[in-house]
Amino acid sequence: MSILVNGETRVLCQGITGSAGTFHTRHCIEYGTKVVAGVTPGKAGEKVEGVPVFDTVEEAVEKTGATASMIYVPARFTADAILEAVDAGVELIVAITEGVPVMDMVRVFDAVQRSDSVLVGPNCPGVITPGECKMGIMPGYIHNPGPVGVMSRSGTLTYEAVWQLSNLELGQSTCIGLGGDPIVGTSFIDLLKAFEADPATEAILMIGEIGGTAEEEAADYIRQHVTKPVAAFIAGRTAPPGKRMGHAGAIITGGKGTAAEKIAALEAADIAVAESPADMGTALQRAMKK
Amino acid sequence: MKIHEFQAKQVLRDRGVPVPRSIVARNPDEAGQAFKELGGSLAVVKAQIHAGGRGKGTIKDNPDQRGVQLVRSAEEATEVARRLLGHELVTIQTGPEGKTVHQVLVEEGCDIARELYLGIVVDRGSAGPVLIASAAGGMEIEKVAAETPELIHREPFDPDAGLQGFQVRKLAHKLDLKGKTVRSAERFMQALCRLFVECDCSLAEINPLVVTGDGELLALDAKLSFDDNALFRHKDLAELRDLNEEEPTEVRAGEAGLSYVKLDGTIGCLVNGAGLAMSTMDLIKLHGGEPANFLDVGGGADTEQVTEAFRILLADQNVRAVLVNIFGGIMRCTTIAEAIVAAYRTVGFNVPLVVRLEGTEVENGRKILEESDVDIISATGLTDAAQKVVAASGA
Numbered sequence: 001m002s003i004l005v006n007g008e009t010r011v012l013c014q015g016i017t018g019s020a021g022t023f024h025t026r027h028c029i030e031y032g033t034k035v036v037a038g039v040t041p042g043k044a045g046e047k048v049e050g051v052p053v054f055d056t057v058e059e060a061v062e063k064t065g066a067t068a069s070m071i072y073v074p075a076r077f078t079a080d081a082i083l084e085a086v087d088a089g090v091e092l093i094v095a096i097t098e099g100v101p102v103m104d105m106v107r108v109f110d111a112v113q114r115s116d117s118v119l120v121g122p123n124c125p126g127v128i129t130p131g132e133c134k135m136g137i138m139p140g141y142i143h144n145p146g147p148v149g150v151m152s153r154s155g156t157l158t159y160e161a162v163w164q165l166s167n168l169e170l171g172q173s174t175c176i177g178l179g180g181d182p183i184v185g186t187s188f189i190d191l192l193k194a195f196e197a198d199p200a201t202e203a204i205l206m207i208g209e210i211g212g213t214a215e216e217e218a219a220d221y222i223r224q225h226v227t228k229p230v231a232a233f234i235a236g237r238t239a240p241p242g243k244r245m246g247h248a249g250a251i252i253t254g255g256k257g258t259a260a261e262k263i264a265a266l267e268a269a270d271i272a273v274a275e276s277p278a279d280m281g282t283a284l285q286r287a288m289k290k
Numbered sequence: 291m292k293i294h295e296f297q298a299k300q301v302l303r304d305r306g307v308p309v310p311r312s313i314v315a316r317n318p319d320e321a322g323q324a325f326k327e328l329g330g331s332l333a334v335v336k337a338q339i340h341a342g343g344r345g346k347g348t349i350k351d352n353p354d355q356r357g358v359q360l361v362r363s364a365e366e367a368t369e370v371a372r373r374l375l376g377h378e379l380v381t382i383q384t385g386p387e388g389k390t391v392h393q394v395l396v397e398e399g400c401d402i403a404r405e406l407y408l409g410i411v412v413d414r415g416s417a418g419p420v421l422i423a424s425a426a427g428g429m430e431i432e433k434v435a436a437e438t439p440e441l442i443h444r445e446p447f448d449p450d451a452g453l454q455g456f457q458v459r460k461l462a463h464k465l466d467l468k469g470k471t472v473r474s475a476e477r478f479m480q481a482l483c484r485l486f487v488e489c490d491c492s493l494a495e496i497n498p499l500v501v502t503g504d505g506e507l508l509a510l511d512a513k514l515s516f517d518d519n520a521l522f523r524h525k526d527l528a529e530l531r532d533l534n535e536e537e538p539t540e541v542r543a544g545e546a547g548l549s550y551v552k553l554d555g556t557i558g559c560l561v562n563g564a565g566l567a568m569s570t571m572d573l574i575k576l577h578g579g580e581p582a583n584f585l586d587v588g589g590g591a592d593t594e595q596v597t598e599a600f601r602i603l604l605a606d607q608n609v610r611a612v613l614v615n616i617f618g619g620i621m622r623c624t625t626i627a628e629a630i631v632a633a634y635r636t637v638g639f640n641v642p643l644v645v646r647l648e649g650t651e652v653e654n655g656r657k658i659l660e661e662s663d664v665d666i667i668s669a670t671g672l673t674d675a676a677q678k679v680v681a682a683s684g685a
């Protein structure tokens with residue numbers, strides 16, 4: 001078991017003929033993901049990495065039975081691509097693209113809420129269930145199947161965490177990058193619900209960062225509803241206020257969204273918080289032994 | 291992207307949000323002329339920099355001169371402009387070095403009955419824009435929110451339907467607005483909400499919003515900033531960018547596709563990925579050092595970008611050592627190792643360089659570094675890297 005994706009997930013790729021789309025489709029196929037279709041308007045009939053390309057998501061879903069989509073289209077077309085996937089009834093939409101305008105995401109978020117689709121991202125590394133399905137840009141080989149659910153607002157920092165877990169012989173059930181933007185489709189709370197309900201997940205590692213209050217809300221939810229051990233790390237203790245730290249969502253505004261506030265909220269909920277990024281794996285190990 | 295008050299007021303004016311009459315001046319004579327053109331007996335000369343707190347801020351080499359001053363004649367306007375233009379204004383937001391004033395705004399005086407606050411941001415929780423209003427105008431809204439949260443009123447609105455009439459009436463009641471001022475508030479608030487969405491703003495703040503003696507609303511101050519990711523569809527707004535107001539190295543980094551933020555420490559860092567870059571700063575601090583910067587080279591850094599990144603780091607005179615921290619995912623460690631070696635040779639390093647590589651093809655990457663003739667301190671883990679770079683910096 002796992003959450004969101006597994007070995008049976010039939011994946012389509014929007015923007016498959018672009019350089020990023022082609023490159024990552026190849027890596028996903030090599031990992032073992034069932035990539036069944038690609039979509040690029042005007043390129044129907046072509047094949048990329050042996051995968052048939054369609055003009056619309058609707059047709060791709062109809063012809064191939066795809067249930068999940070990963071999106072690599074340029075930022076200005078991403079909102080449209082997500083809405084097309086929602087319209088076609090795609091169950092899981094993973095938007096990798098960075099740089100989507102916030103106002104586009106306001107409209108998209110609303111449309112996704114009114115549908116049965118789940119959106120992960122944008123500006124995220126994607127979703128992986130080790131040994132079964134990789135939908136995204138993360139290096140597959142660092143992951144191992146196992147009991148730890150990983151959720152993060154970051155990309156490479158997630159790889160670092162997974163690497164630490166794998167070196168401690170702690171495999172992962174599913175790893176999800178939520179995305180570094182202020183408005184993203186899936187929250188920590190959405191995933192906490194799913195991990196809590198997933199029998200294969202025995203513990204949860206949460207990686208947050210400055211900006212917003214997602215970590216505080218997650219801490220509150222964990223205290224009330226999560227029985228499995230949780231460990232956390234918050235990036236950005238040394239980040240100055242008012243400056244965007246790479247991610248569009250990683251900014252302290254009006255004195256709010258600091259690492260100190262988040263760490264205090266997590267510790268108040270009895271969650272093991274790693275002080276150093278070198279200790280993400282060991283913090284989880286300690287949480288599991290407690 | 292931030293813009294100046296005089297630019298923000300023009301954007302407001304163009305989109306039907308009432309602002310006082312004003313003229314921008316770039317030299318003292320223009321300021322005097324502006325006073326005459328406005329034709330009143332009183333005006334305000336306001337220094338234009340991208341920082342708040344200008345009214346209380348003072349000129350660095352002339353602490354008696356504030357950033358905003360009331361004037362009663364063209365001569366006085368000229369004199370105040372002379373004391374502001376070309377000088378550094380220090381406010382609570384600029385840091386002790388201040389920011390150079392390149393233009394002033396000369397604005398007609400107005401009859402102020404009350405001062406309110408109005409702001410719009412995109413709220414992460416409700417995933418949409420929210421209008422924030424308060425009767426406590428002219429004060430720092432963060433302070434009001436912390437000390438008297440009951441004075442802050444929030445109305446989320448749909449970006450396409452806009453702010454509804456009943457929402458204006460709710461706010462008008464809470465702000466104790468009466469009669470024709472309610473109609474003025476409806477026009478003002480709805481126009482501002484429409485502007486916020488149409489211009490892809492990330493912040494719109496009118497503080498203070500004044501109620502004039504005859505019951506109209508006017509934006510006495512105005513702050514607008516825009517979503518950088520949406521500027522591609524607002525060529526006119528993108529032109530309002532003022533590079534004088536930005537940290538030159540941050541501008542240079544942006545042009546090279548690097549995300550860089552300058553800090554005050556002595557250890558330069560070069561990292562791939564924003565989360566890992568932030569964590570690397572934290573790690574340095576945890577081990578007793580102070581990071582000199584945040585620098586994310588992104589997912590596909592090449593030799594050119596790494597070279598430019600090193601140049602930017604080394605241009606900072608405070609830097610005593612540099613830490614490269616790379617987790618190779620899709621980007622192979624061999625690629626980054628080759629880029630480091632090539633860049634090291636081109637740039638001419640004058641401080642110790644610590645490199646920590648992990649991930650895809652790490653063995654070959656480390657081998658490239660070892661076999662090169664460049665003087666690199668190799669580190670094996672995050673903690674090892676932090677200890678080595680802190681020691682090398684002499685901290």
